[in-house]
Amino acid sequence: xxLVIGWLYPNLMNTYGDKGNxxxxxxxxxxxxxxxEVKLLNPGFDIKELAICDLLLMGGAQDxxxxxxxxxxxxxxxxxxxxxxxxxxxxxxxxxxxxxGKYYKEADGSMVRGLAILDLYTExxxxxxxxxxxxxxxxxxxxxxxxxxxxxxHGGRTYLExxxxxxxxxxxxxxxxxxxxxxxxxxxxxxxxYMHGPILPxxxxxxxxLTKLALxxxxxxxxxxxxxxxxxxxxxxxxxxxRIGVGL
Amino acid sequence: xxNFLIVLIxxxxxxxxxxxxxGSGGTWPGHIALKLNKNFIDQAIDSKTKIVLVAGTNxxxxxxxxxxxxxxxxxxxxxxxxxxxxxxxxxxxxIISEIPKLSNKLIKDYLILEVDENxxxxxxxKLTPNTMICLNLFRDQLDRxxxxxxxxxxxxxxxxxxxxxxxxxxxxxxxxxxxxxxxxTKNYFFGLxxxxxxxxQHGADSIFCPNCQSELIYKTISFSHLGNxxxxxxxxxxxxxxxxxxxxxPLAGTYGKYITLAAILFAKNQKISQEKILSxxxxxxxxxxxxxxxxxxxxxxxxxxxxxxxxxxxxxxxIKNQGAxxxxxxxxxxxxxxxxxxxxxxxxxxxxxxxxxxxxxxxERVYDIAIRLKYAEKFTHIFxxxxxxxxxxxxxxxxxxxxxxxxNYSAMLxxxxxxxxxxxx
Numbered sequence: 001x002x003l004v005i006g007w008l009y010p011n012l013m014n015t016y017g018d019k020g021n022x023x024x025x026x027x028x029x030x031x032x033x034x035x036x037e038v039k040l041l042n043p044g045f046d047i048k049e050l051a052i053c054d055l056l057l058m059g060g061a062q063d064x065x066x067x068x069x070x071x072x073x074x075x076x077x078x079x080x081x082x083x084x085x086x087x088x089x090x091x092x093x094x095x096x097x098x099x100x101g102k103y104y105k106e107a108d109g110s111m112v113r114g115l116a117i118l119d120l121y122t123e124x125x126x127x128x129x130x131x132x133x134x135x136x137x138x139x140x141x142x143x144x145x146x147x148x149x150x151x152x153x154h155g156g157r158t159y160l161e162x163x164x165x166x167x168x169x170x171x172x173x174x175x176x177x178x179x180x181x182x183x184x185x186x187x188x189x190x191x192x193x194y195m196h197g198p199i200l201p202x203x204x205x206x207x208x209x210l211t212k213l214a215l216x217x218x219x220x221x222x223x224x225x226x227x228x229x230x231x232x233x234x235x236x237x238x239x240x241x242x243r244i245g246v247g248l
Numbered sequence: 249x250x251n252f253l254i255v256l257i258x259x260x261x262x263x264x265x266x267x268x269x270x271g272s273g274g275t276w277p278g279h280i281a282l283k284l285n286k287n288f289i290d291q292a293i294d295s296k297t298k299i300v301l302v303a304g305t306n307x308x309x310x311x312x313x314x315x316x317x318x319x320x321x322x323x324x325x326x327x328x329x330x331x332x333x334x335x336x337x338x339x340x341x342x343i344i345s346e347i348p349k350l351s352n353k354l355i356k357d358y359l360i361l362e363v364d365e366n367x368x369x370x371x372x373x374k375l376t377p378n379t380m381i382c383l384n385l386f387r388d389q390l391d392r393x394x395x396x397x398x399x400x401x402x403x404x405x406x407x408x409x410x411x412x413x414x415x416x417x418x419x420x421x422x423x424x425x426x427x428x429x430x431x432x433t434k435n436y437f438f439g440l441x442x443x444x445x446x447x448x449q450h451g452a453d454s455i456f457c458p459n460c461q462s463e464l465i466y467k468t469i470s471f472s473h474l475g476n477x478x479x480x481x482x483x484x485x486x487x488x489x490x491x492x493x494x495x496x497x498p499l500a501g502t503y504g505k506y507i508t509l510a511a512i513l514f515a516k517n518q519k520i521s522q523e524k525i526l527s528x529x530x531x532x533x534x535x536x537x538x539x540x541x542x543x544x545x546x547x548x549x550x551x552x553x554x555x556x557x558x559x560x561x562x563x564x565x566x567i568k569n570q571g572a573x574x575x576x577x578x579x580x581x582x583x584x585x586x587x588x589x590x591x592x593x594x595x596x597x598x599x600x601x602x603x604x605x606x607x608x609x610x611x612e613r614v615y616d617i618a619i620r621l622k623y624a625e626k627f628t629h630i631f632x633x634x635x636x637x638x639x640x641x642x643x644x645x646x647x648x649x650x651x652x653x654x655x656n657y658s659a660m661l662x663x664x665x666x667x668x669x670x671x672x673x
Binding site: 010011014016020024027063067131134135153197232236 | 387390394395396397398448450451455456461587588589590591592593594613615616618619620622623625630
């Protein structure tokens with residue numbers, strides 16, 4: 001079996017240790033005897049490369065970088081949108097998450113058009129309103145048996161509309177907007193989230209869930225993974241959970 | 249009159265906290281001073297004292313210490329915020345400690361201040377520097393500092409108000425530093441012409457033209473986004489260098505070179521002769537926690553402050569070149585370190601740490617760094633207790649061998665505390 005992971009804009013959208021998510025997906029495949037290839041999709045990449053990806057990732061960046069990416073996204077919008085509609089799994093973190101929505105209203109009020117693939121929008125309430133920063137814990141809807149722990153740091157507040165579900169409920173922290181108790185978004189097999197840390201190293205179950213979705217989609221069969229040692233991950237999760245007063 | 253009182257109170261507080269060994273007491277005098285008189289800093293420095301500010305993500309303390317050392321060696325009276333406390337209260341504290349008893353003015357030849365990135369615009373409202381040294385900006389503690397571009401914007405706004413009395417010493421190799429000069433300021437540039445990397449490393453920050461956003465082209469790369477850069481679109485390029493080499497570098501690694509060049513360029517500007525500069529830097533010992541060396545029972549220990557991906561990568565390269573066999577990595581997440589540890593995934597452990605190295609990890613986020621090394625496929629000893637980590641590692645190395653400790657800020661202080669007892673300096 002082989003998994004092709006498409007990393008959207010690694011040279012630009014990599015501000016919050018996003019590389020860690022890629023490392024985790026790739027290594028966990030290798031440790032299970034699954035080949036994993038990572039395609040680095042930087043501005044101007046060949047669209048054919050995107051078409052053959054089985055799993056997509058996109059991270060966050062600073063405003064300046066996001067402007068450069070936004071221009072390139074117009075070019076690839078059609079293919080990316082097709083992939084998401086087909087149910088190709090993806091993890092879109094922070095800036096990547098915001099791009100999938102309808103628009104992003106910046107702190108100074110200017111509007112940045114999104115890809116409008118997901119039914120959501122983001123608004124930054126202004127430079128004088130505090131950013132939502134801190135450790136966070138979320139109960140994911142796709143698996144009630146565990147809690148995700150992560151770190152969030154965002155100025156934009158995201159609001160979900162009818163056509164999209166959340167990734168889960170906020171147990172501690174702010175989530176999408178600090179108001180409605182929801183974090184992230186799920187549409188088909190695409191997940192948007194504000195959680196970094198990065199999210200996958202401390203939440204191997206989410207990493208495996210995404211990988212499984214991708215392989216089942218590609219090979220049209222049920223996949224059973226062999227268990228990997230997660231002793232360190234569990235200890236790291238418990239350490240953070242304790243600090244924010246959450247029992248895992 | 250008020251400032252006389254402030255100095256008196258400040259000195260008493262300082263005496264008190266030293267006596268009772270209150271480690272964090274260093275910034276209290278300044279804190280109290282600014283509460284009593286928010287203009288204390290502006291008023292307390294005599295106009296004959298030349299003020300030198302040092303700013304940047306990495307290398308502030310080492311640069312300020314090296315400059316202080318050169319000036320002192322040349323017979324100048326120099327005040328310096330040497331504990332590295334670089335917020336306004338730390339600066340005020342340093343000023344108080346350098347003012348003579350029963351006085352209200354700091355009168356020295358020089359006042360050398362390292363200044364926190366976010367505090368710099370505020371500091372420039374209070375102080376008129378004779379010289380400003382700008383080293384670099386890298387992603388660092390994003391939860392505290394925010395993103396680089398927003399820092400640069402604030403710097404540029406405040407630099408536009410500088411007068412012809414200020415000299416800027418800028419790192420030409422960092423595109424964002426190279427363009428900080430204004431028409432009014434006298435601008436001097438340091439940089440390197442070494443090609444140390446084949447391509448831009450992952451996570452490099454400022455690799456786009458600060459003028460037109462095109463991707464920059466590099467003739468040489470030192471590390472991260474530092475190098476001989478040029479914009480293919482608007483033709484903006486690295487300014488020509490006033491200094492690019494030295495016969496002697498008192499600090500190891502590429503960072504050590506940049507720091508040394510900045511200090512020498514400053515010293516030259518102060519009309520200090522080449523011979524005097526060279527003879528003084530040869531006697532330089534690095535400040536606390538920055539390539540600081542210890543010896544315990546015939547075993548050597550060296551601490552390298554490593555606080556963000558770039559500084560960590562450069563520390564790893566420096567110790568790799570020295571053939572490091574034993575390494576202890578310590579990761580904390582106090583407010584001063586940044587409470588987000590995502591950045592450890594941008595460190596290139598895969599290529600910079602050899603499998604045969606004896607590696608241990610500790611600190612409050614020991615499991616996070618342990619997971620990082622697990623994914624880099626390096627075998628690691630895990631210690632939840634730092635005291636135990638240090639003692640076990642020292643115990644297990646051979647006589648004459650060295651243990652390298654790479655630690656972020658509060659972890660570095662804790663490591664020193666264990667090695668030396670409580671006192672910071």
